Every structure is written in structure tokens, then in C-alpha cells.
Amino acid sequence: AQSVTQPDIHITVSEGASLELRCNYSYGATPYLFWYVQSPGQGLQLLLKYFSGDTLVQGIKGFEAEFKRSQSSFNLRKPSVHWSDAAEYFCAVGEIQGAQKLVFGQGTRLTINP
Amino acid sequence: DVKVTQSSRYLVKRTGEKVFLECVQDMDHENMFWYRQDPGLGLRLIYFSYDVKMKEKGDIPEGYSVSREKKERFSLILESASTNQTSMYLCASSPPPGSADTQYFGPGTRLTVL
Numbered sequence: 001a002q003s004v005t006q007p008d009i010h011i012t013v014s015e016g017a018s019l020e021l022r023c024n025y026s027y028g029a030t031p032y033l034f035w036y037v038q039s040p041g042q043g044l045q046l047l048l049k050y051f052s053g054d055t056l057v058q059g060i061k062g063f064e065a066e067f068k069r070s071q072s073s074f075n076l077r078k079p080s081v082h083w084s085d086a087a088e089y090f091c092a093v094g095e096i097q098g099a100q101k102l103v104f105g106q107g108t109r110l111t112i113n114p
Numbered sequence: 115d116v117k118v119t120q121s122s123r124y125l126v127k128r129t130g131e132k133v134f135l136e137c138v139q140d141m142d143h144e145n146m147f148w149y150r151q152d153p154g155l156g157l158r159l160i161y162f163s164y165d166v167k168m169k170e171k172g173d174i175p176e177g178y179s180v181s182r183e184k185k186e187r188f189s190l191i192l193e194s195a196s197t198n199q200t201s202m203y204l205c206a207s208s209p210p211p212g213s214a215d216t217q218y219f220g221p222g223t224r225l226t227v228l
Contacts, residue, residue, distance in 0.1 A: 009154065034216055043118070043204060043219035044157075090156060094216075100145060100208050101172075102217060104156040 002027040002093050006105035014113045015083055021076040021108050023091030032094035033074040034102065035065055039087045047089075050074065061085070086112045117141070118220035120205055123205030128225045133192040135223050144210045146188035147217060148172075148180060151202040163188055164210075195227045 003026045013019055025031055031050050036044040048059025055067040064075045074091060091105040121136035139146065145164050149157040149172075159172030161180040167181050177199060181189045183223040188207075192199055202224050 004156075006156075036219075041221075043221045044206075045219075046216050049216055092157075100211055100217065101159065101162065102157075104158075106154055106156045 002031070002095060002103050004091050004103055006089075006091055006103035006108050008108045009106065010109045010111065012111040012113060013081055016080050019076075019078045019081045019085070019110070021089050021091075021110070023045050023074045023076065024072050024104060025074065025091070025093045026072065027093050027095070029095075031074075032033075032100075033067060034092040034094060035059065035063070035074075036090045036092065037061075037087045038090065038107075044090065047076070069073050081110075081112055083114065084111045086110055118205055118218050120203075120220040120223050122223050123221060124224050124226075126228065127192075128197050128228050129196060131192075131195050131227075133195045133225065133227075135190040135203055135205075135225070137188045137194075137207075137220055138186055139188075139205075139207040139218070140186065141207060141209075141218065142185065143207035143218075144185070145208045145217075146182065147206040147208075148178075148188065148190045149204045149206065150174070151204055151218060151222070160183055160190065179206070195225075197227050199225065200227045201225060 005024045017061045034049045035047040050057045050067045088107045092102040134140045147162040148160045149153045163182045170182040178190045204222045208217040
């Protein structure tokens, strides 16, 4: 069965600093990969997704992620974080089984220091 | 714009009560999902449906049931609520596989069982 691991439960960075959130997955075939963000009290919003093609994926709000098959990773990056980026971030792997099931990681909570 | 709505943002119920959580999507999506979200565990799939009157168990279906009588509406039912069902419940919908799309989430219902 597929699984997703986000090794960092909580990360704190200073405003303006660069950010990298880690995601490792286990999946037998070519994965469909997603990053979602959840602001306090809100549902999940899609940041970006990888289905095929270019392994560097651009998303909304200045985020990008790189798919590395050899490392089974799909890390999320942003060159300069803003206070509004404080939220919880979820990595997910999808399988197309008639319902596009998603398996989520545990989430990484991001705190921004002013 | 894509929209998934959930009937309540906050709900407080007593142990043993029957609880209904409602979800409505306006995107004519075939697939609908119910997740629960707990700190440190990410999102876990309870049930999903890929068509009207069709349902499939997810990873943690025990203590829950679902109903999908109309395409746009997917209900989660707690037959006899227990305190360990206190959680955030998220509904999502998606188009069928092959659309290169993702799941769209509602804002969530925070359920407290006393």
C-alpha cells in the first residue's frame, strides 16, 4: 500500500527566509503527487500537483516542488516566505482507482517569525 | 468557482446521539469523499463514493456510514456518537479519473462529542 511521510511535524522560519518542506512517498507505480495548504479553520487548498512531465512543478503563492523518483521525494520549496504562509502543509499521493484516492502525510505546521 | 459546502462548521453532540454531517458540491463531480483529520495523523479516509448510491469503505470506516442519494450530496452518519469520534471532518469531491484534476475540499466540520 502506498504511504506518505512528512518527517517534520513543525518548522519555524523567519520571514523572508527560504523554505523547504520534505515529503517522501512509497508507491509502486508512477505517483500522482500533491501539496495542499490548510490555513487555520479552513479546508485544504491545492498548492500544486505532479502528474507527469517536467519534474519541477510551479504552484500558487510562489511555491514549487520537485519530483525526484530516485529519492521517492516531492519536496516543497519557496525562496522567501511571508507571514501569511503560516499554515499546515500536507503532501499526498494519489492512485487512480475509479475514485482518485489520496493518501496524506501527517502534515507539517509552519510558523513564521517576524 | 468550485465549491464544496458542509452543513456546519462546529457541532457539539452527546455520546450515543445519531449525528448527520452533510456535504454538497456544485461542480457535478462524480466522486465524493469523507475524511477525518486529527493532529499528527493527517487526513484519513472514512468512506468515498464514485456514483449515486455507490459507496466504498476507506481506511477507517468503523462507527460510520454514508448516504448518497443525489449526485451533489454526500452525508456522513455517526450511528451512535462516541467521544473518540471528536475530530475535524472534511468532505471533498473530484471529477472522474483521467481528468488530471484533484480533490476539492470543504471548510470542515469540527465535531465535539461529550
